[in-house]
Amino acid sequence: MKITLLYGGQSAEHDISIISAHNIAQSIMYDVYTVQPIYITRAGEWIKGPLIDTSLPNSDLMRLVPAEEMTWGDDAKASTGQAMRPGELDREDNIVFPVLHGPNGEDGTIQGFLEVMGVPYVGAGVTASAIGMDKILSKRIFDQIGLPQVPYHAFDHRLWREDQEEIIQRIEGSLLYPLFVKPANMGSSVGISQVESSEALIQAIENALQYDHRIVVEQGISAVECEVAILGNEEAHISYVGKLIKDVAFYDYEEKYINNRIEMEIPAILDPAVASKIQEYALRAYRAIDGCGLSRVDFFVTSSQDIYINEINTMPGFTGLSMYPVLWEKTGLTQRNLVEELLQLALKKYEQKK
Ligand code: ADP
Ligand code: MG
Ligand code: MG
Structure with a gap:
């Protein structure tokens, strides 16, 4: 059996994807599988590398990354891969692991392509990916199933161009500063700003519109x-x-990825009732969007123990230090077993559909 790692990609989360894929490649059982690395450039071209059949400590995946694609690190060598068309993806005995974050990776597009190709793949399908990536659609669904969220206001580019003042009025009439302005379809905080005034709000909306034509403005919460x-x-x-x-x-x-400033407390020291509420909400959110394979669900918890769901990530960061694999490690599942379980879940879903 072969595992195809798809990584890199056109989203702003290109670099994290490379680190995640590298980490996953280290967790694969090479007595059972070989790994086919396929690196997707920032321009969307597919580059196929040589098969990997042993767990190498060096950066084999990195070798497919041309130097001009890297914004950090000095591992990049001249690319040793070969250009390929997506349609040339192997359809026999192949499980695809799309280690891609953000637009064109985690948003249902690549999942739709893999469905059409008829290959098993790890993680959420089209629906869950698209909804999870879309902060407006996911909020609408969380509202509908009664999950608590911070107050928000959503609108699109056209409405903004038509009547900016009306939108600002509405936001300021229903939400309290500080506000968070977010493009609907992004991740890793790209395009997000925290603002304290009308002027900053307008600027932040214009900035977020560079990333998506749909915007959500949320009330900031101290949590x-x-x-x-x-x-x-x-x-x-x-x-x-x-x-x-x-x-x-x-x-x-x-802060998240370059400075690696995040520290984690696992399990979180929380009132047990709060912790189990969070777990219950997370599972409800997962079912509501038709989750499959994996997800990381993020919450805010205030000092008075109020819980608000923030978002669901259907292809969470998967570096050795990322919350998703580390949560499982602390819960008793090694990264090796976690990756194996994800592959088995992909096969199960594929068999069911046939
Ligand atoms: P992304 O999908 O890019 O991770 P998030 O919605 O999780 O976007 O926002 C990124 C970060 O911004 C969050 O992890 C949190 O630190 C902060 N943040 C986002 N929304 C709020 C909010 N309403 N109140 C307070 N902090 C927020
Ligand atoms: Mg996200
Ligand atoms: Mg987030």
Whole structure:
């Protein structure tokens, strides 16, 4: 059996994807599988590398990454891969692991392509991926199933161009500063700003519109962030709740990934009733979006123990230090067993559909 790792990609989370894929490649059981690395450039071209059949400590996946694609590190060599068309993806004895975050990876597009190709793949299908990635659609669904969320206001580019003042009025009439402005379809804090005034709000909306034509503005909340990991298809398992220990107002891309400033408390020291509520909400959110394989569900918990769901990530960061695999490690599942379970879940779903 072959595992195809798809990584890199056109989203702003390109670099994290490479680190995640590298970590997953280290967790594969090479007595059972070989690994086919396929690196997707920032321009969307597919580059196929040589098969990997042993767990190598060096950066084999990195060798497919041309130097000009890297924004950090100095591991990049000249690419040793070969250009391929997506349609040339192997359809026999192949499980695809799309280790892609953000738009064109985690949002249902690549999942739709893999469905059409008829290959088993790890993680959420089209629906869950698309909804999970879309902060507006997921909020609508969480509202509908009665999960608590911070107050928000959503609108699109056209409405904004038509009547900016009306939108600002509405936001200021229903939400309290500080506000968080977010593009609907993004991740890793890309395009997100925290603002304290009307002027900053307008600027932040214009900035977010660079990333997506749909925007959500949320009331800022003073809270700790708790996250929980889900693994499974119809029958899903839930990890301990983890807490982010932070020393900055909010994690932007740089704090999260470049400075590696996040510390985690696992299991989070929480009232047990709060922890089990979080786990219950997470599973309900997962079912509501038709989750499959894996997800990390993120929450805010205030000092008065109020819980708000923030978002669900259907292809969470998977570096050795990322919350998702670390939550499972602390819950008793090694990264090796976790990756194996994800592959088995992919096969099960595929067999069921046939
Ligand atoms: P992403 O999908 O990019 O991770 P999030 O919605 O999780 O986007 O926002 C990124 C970070 O911004 C969160 O982890 C949190 O630190 C902060 N944040 C987002 N929304 C709020 C909010 N309403 N109140 C307080 N902090 C927030
Ligand atoms: Mg996200
Ligand atoms: Mg987040």
